[in-house]
Amino acid sequence: MTTETLISKANYPVFRCEECILINSRWVHLRICQSCGKMLCCDSSVHQHARRHYEETGHSVISKG
DSSP: TTTTTTTOOOOOOOOOHHHHHHTTTOSSSSETTTTTOEEEEEETTOOOHHHHHHHHHHOOOOEEE
16 A cells, blocks of 8 residues: 555545544544545544454554544
8 A cells, every 4th residue: 555545634524533423422533444434533542443443344554534
């Protein structure tokens, strides 16, 4: 994967964890799954949605949101 093929945070009009919004929670930092484009919260966040996404899907490449 090269920088030309990375899903950029510029593609997102609003920065938010999709899963935290659903449960009315907060996040610390965001990560973007480079396989499917989901923006989710990092390991420093309470719910660690990016890690859970990896565990459920096997999508292993992320970038900072």
